[in-house]
Amino acid sequence: GAVVSQHPSRVICKSGTSVKIECRSLDFQATTMFWYRQFPKQSLMLMATSNEGSKATYEQGVEKDKFLINHASLTLSTLTVTSAHPEDSSFYICSARDSGSPPGELFFGEGSRLTVL
Amino acid sequence: GQNIDQPTEMTATEGAIVQINCTYQTSGFNGLFWYQQHAGEAPTFLSYNVLDGLEEKGRFSSFLSRSKGYSYLLLKELQMKDSASYLCAVRDRGGATNKLIFGTGTLLAVQP
Numbered sequence: 001g002a003v004v005s006q007h008p009s010r011v012i013c014k015s016g017t018s019v020k021i022e023c024r025s026l027d028f029q030a031t032t033m034f035w036y037r038q039f040p041k042q043s044l045m046l047m048a049t050s051n052e053g054s055k056a057t058y059e060q061g062v063e064k065d066k067f068l069i070n071h072a073s074l075t076l077s078t079l080t081v082t083s084a085h086p087e088d089s090s091f092y093i094c095s096a097r098d099s100g101s102p103p104g105e106l107f108f109g110e111g112s113r114l115t116v117l
Numbered sequence: 118g119q120n121i122d123q124p125t126e127m128t129a130t131e132g133a134i135v136q137i138n139c140t141y142q143t144s145g146f147n148g149l150f151w152y153q154q155h156a157g158e159a160p161t162f163l164s165y166n167v168l169d170g171l172e173e174k175g176r177f178s179s180f181l182s183r184s185k186g187y188s189y190l191l192l193k194e195l196q197m198k199d200s201a202s203y204l205c206a207v208r209d210r211g212g213a214t215n216k217l218i219f220g221t222g223t224l225l226a227v228q229p
Contacts, residue, residue, distance in 0.1 A: 034216060043204060043222040044160070093159055095217075105150075106217055108159035 002028045002098040006109030013084055014117055020080045021112045023094030029074035030096035034106070035067075038091040050077040050094075084116045119143050121220035123205050128226045129195055137190045137203050137223045145210030150217065151179050151190045152204040160204055163190070192225075200227045 003026040013019050023033055031052045036044040048069055049057040056069035068080040077096075081088055091113050095106040120142040129135040141149070148167040152160035166172055166181035166188060178191040190203055205220040 036219075041224075043202075044219040046216060046218065049216055091157075105162050105165065108161070111157075111159045113157075 002026075002096075002107045004030075004094065004096050004107045004109040006094055006112050008112060009110055010113045010115075012115045012117065015085055016083055018080055018082045019084055019114060020078055021092055021094075021114075023077045023079070023096070023109050025075045025096045025098070025107075028096075028098040030077075030098070031074060033071060033077040033094055033096045035069065035077075035079050036093045036095065038093060038111075044093065047079075052077075081114065084114070086116045089114055089116045119207075119209070119218050121205055121207055121218060123203075123220045123223045125221065126224045126226070128228060129192075131195055131197060131227055131229050133195050134191065134193050135195060135225065137192075137205075137225065139188045139190070139205030139220055141186050141188070141205070141207050141220070143207050143209055143218065146183065146207060147210040148208040149179075149181055149188050150206040150208070151177075151188075152206060152219075154202045154204055154222070156202075163203075195227050197227050197229070200225060 005024045007022045033050040035047045037047050038044050046059050047062045050069045050071040052071045058064045071077040091111050093111040094109045122140045150165050151163040153163050154160040164179035166179050171180045176193045181188045202222045202224050204222045206217045208217050
């Protein structure tokens with residue numbers, strides 16, 4: 001199956017700093033990528049849809065100025081958590097759809113665990 | 118609004134069969150997915166249903182009834198490694214991106 005890679009897998013930062021998470025589709029092109037957030041023992045919450053070459057579409061309640069998404073190429077989307085605070089500590093997962101795979105199947109990155117001190 | 122419900126936790130015995138139910142109410146529907154997620158890892162795809170009926174794939178089967186807004190995942194011959202969270206997700210037809218909306222997830226514990 002298609003491969004999606006996320007980096008970094010773990011990051012610890014101080015409150016007030018910004019953190020960038022990269023999501024790459026390694027063997028296919030993804031015009032659309034999705035960013036999810038998952039708190040402990042909870043399910044995945046869709047944050048935003050990242051569209052190559054255009055602005056991201058954010059879900060209700062997600063601050064677009066805090067969670068900056070850039071999808072500059074067909075294989076790379078980045079999520080930047082700006083001015084991070086402890087409540088932003090979470091597991092962030094990206095996913096992408098490969099048009100050659102079964103309809104709608106999403107491939108997930110390994111996830112990035114953010115801890116804000 | 119969007120609402121996808123699953124039991125929070127289930128326990129089953131190694132070698133047995135377990136059924137995990139999912140009910141959904143969404144503004145649009147363009148397929149239902151089941152994913153498996155081990156703690157601290159990303160979800161992995163298990164099955165996909167877009168038409169009513171049963172889809173079988175080895176030890177795993179998934180059923181869909183669109184009129185009832187209902188699906189279940191059936192796991193046979195349970196193994197200890199099947200202990201994980203099982204996520205039901207609906208693809209929303211709304212908009213151009215057909216995004217996936219996930220349910221709350223069911224944490225399955227398989228006991229010896």
